[in-house]
Amino acid sequence: MSNAKGRRVVAGGSGSLGSLAALHQAADEARRTDAELLVVLAWEPPGGDLANRRSICLVPMASLRRDAGQRLLAALDTAFGDTGPGVPYQGLVVWGTPGRALVETADQGDDLLVVGVGCRGRLRRALFPSVARYCLAHAACPVLAVPPSPLESELASVHRRISLRMPLDARELTDSRP
Template sequence: MGDSGRRRVVVGVSGSLGSLTALHRAVGEARRTGGELLAVLAWEPPGGEVAHGRSMFSPPLADLRRDAAERLLAALGTAFGEAGPAVPFQGLVVRGTPGRALVETADRADDLLVIGAGSRGAMRVLFPSAARYCLAHATCPVLAVPPSPLQNELVSLRRRISLRLSLDAQEAADDRS
């Protein structure tokens, strides 16, 4: 086990529905194994490192890091409210790409890295996922959590709203039962 004698359960958190689903699964794994949860939010300057270094009007890195910390706290609040996850945990804000930040954080053989599996649509070719990076590069076990069943329903609902199609609340309720 790690330095604390507990298994570390490392989970990527962005605030997306997929990451919140993974976060809840990670809490369950930490509880089941008596482990410690490390909730990681990765961040990069807007436009990437090179663009940030070249721009005269880039926001200070301290401000960007603070914003990332606030996003992590908001995601934890959304997932657990004021009660918190009810397991020992740390929130980590790591500068870098999500996949690399997660793999570098989950650097012990006895760690468990929990990630949201992300979308399975055509866009994954254009936007490589952190999940794929983690599965290819992690040196510890990786648990890829599939998207919540609600995610497809939310996407469908957003599409209907953006197309200004009518919404029938009774029909939606009937679909859920």
């Protein structure tokens, strides 16, 4: 299902808000450049491979891979619905960390790697390494970093207020800002 020119646009498809924005940008780039879209979902056993091998209750790898494939299909459905991205595409389920899986998939010089940067607070940055930073540092091809939607930070703010049981005025949500 590869295109004649061999151009590829690679993007992660975890289903996060950042990845959904990146998927839309990647589909636009693939359409604009007549490229094939490769949507990658990286997966690892819970706790990593070493923890899984040492576990008393081993989870079958085939089951974990199947679950990852279902998450990828759900992310594609969330991003594009039944119509799909409107360009030739492939979904790839890759065993490994997200950054490494994306960089290893986008291994040709004329590939374009599209990543969402997402909203990240101090605690999240300390606990979870940034996939976008990893890709920017290690990719052998151009990387397009898609900034988070302004709505993402507003949604996070509303979620925080609700979880802290703070009052929320619904008029704030519809307030028009220049």
